[in-house]
């Protein structure tokens with residue numbers, strides 16, 4: 001079981017500041033608790049500010065085939081937007097970021113684990129429910145699962161020929177992140193403040 | 208003495224590294240360091256290098272200091288969480304060790320205890336940040352230290368010949384912003400690449416010591432090319448090692464190559480860091496031939 005919680009108002013405001021936004025809500029699976037009320041409020045605010053180019057509320061965006069089908073009808077609205085704001089677990093955001101490879105895709109939620117059954121983690125995207133989603137600082141690629149050391153401040157010195165020091169079959173996660181950020185023109189996010197993991201978040205949520 | 212004082216005086220800082228043994232006897236290490244490394248600016252002590260369990264860096268730093276040398280305490284994030292890291296930093300300060308080299312560290316899978324839990328609670332950048340906090344009298348938990356806080360020269364590493372050099376520069380910038388005072392680089396065998404790297408790195412305004420490995424043999428060069436990230440020995444250098452087997456075996460070729468790279472890169476950097484890998488005795492020759 002996972003919980004997704006909306007990031008703080010300030011963080012979301014900084015993501016959409018001066019931007020046209022397309023919003024994707026994933027309410028699909030039983031394993032994830034979705035912040036329904038808050039998402040409706042956020043959508044209304046964005047619409048009132050004239051920022052919203054469109055939105056969909058759907059399910060299982062973590063399934064690429066399903067997601068592509070759902071997004072197809074909205075491609076015009078997505079084109080018109082500067083950023084795509086995704087309200088889902090970390091897997092959903094990564095699936096969309098990969099598909100819309102030239103668009104900044106931002107996570108509006110943090111994903112936490114709850115004891116018990118885990119959400120089904122499909123295909124190649126993985127989320128470790130770290131509680132403090134870093135996808136907005138990493139071009140929509142999860143540094144916790146895509147980097148062997150789960151580094152959150154950039155590439156280590158172990159990358160050789162684009163591969164990770166731990167596994168020569170595995171592409172270095174930070175190589176992918178750097179490439180994606182360059183592609184969406186967001187290398188500036190690498191200048192963000194020093195990130196320090198917070199391993200206490202899950203306790204706070206289950207309180 | 209802090210290595211940063213040497214940079215401030217405009218000296219070309221020279222460091223070399225020693226690796227603690229897997230055991231408790233360091234007479235040999237100390238003797239070698241005293242004989243060959245006592246004239247250089249400072250001596251790095253590696254921290255369970257290549258994830259192989261050995262005698263600790265901190266203890267060997269103290270032993271070197273007692274012998275009158277200036278140690279640089281290498282500290283990685285692989286084996287300790289933020290509590291242990293900060294505690295070891297306080298221990299270092301208490302022992303009078305003022306120089307640090309702060310690294311993420313190789314993964315545990317690379318070493319002789321692949322079953323061990325890799326920690327990486329912090330990484331090189333957040334570790335630099337933690338040291339800076341301690342220097343301001345506060346720990347990462349936000350608690351005040353008692354009494355005068357420690358003061359260090361905070362070193363970090365960067366890989367200038369990496370095939371991901373842009374990602375490396377981005378990481379270097381994060382280290383500078385977190386508070387790194389100076390840099391030592393991964394081994395350089397391609398001066399052109401290093402010089403190009405320095406053109407971009409100089410904007411950060413931090414002293415950089417070029418990393419040097421004395422190539423011992425063709426086999427070693429090929430091994431590094433296949434296995435060591437950020438290191439590439441060009442083919443003509445391998446041919447040079449191949450040309451005269453006796454000369455290479457005696458270490459003369461390697462010393463010549465190392466000295467040549469230093470001479471070529473010296474105008475672009477602020478010091479040299481030699482990773483002698485057992486050839487500590489050759490360090491004085493390299494420096495002499497390089498004109499340092």
Ligand code: SF4
Nearest residue numbers: 090127128130134142
């Ligand atoms: S950073 Fe990765 S592990 Fe953390 S919530 Fe986001 S997708 Fe999940």
Ligand code: SF4
Nearest residue numbers: 147148156164172173
């Ligand atoms: S090589 Fe890349 S993926 Fe592997 S640990 Fe280093 S930064 Fe992470």
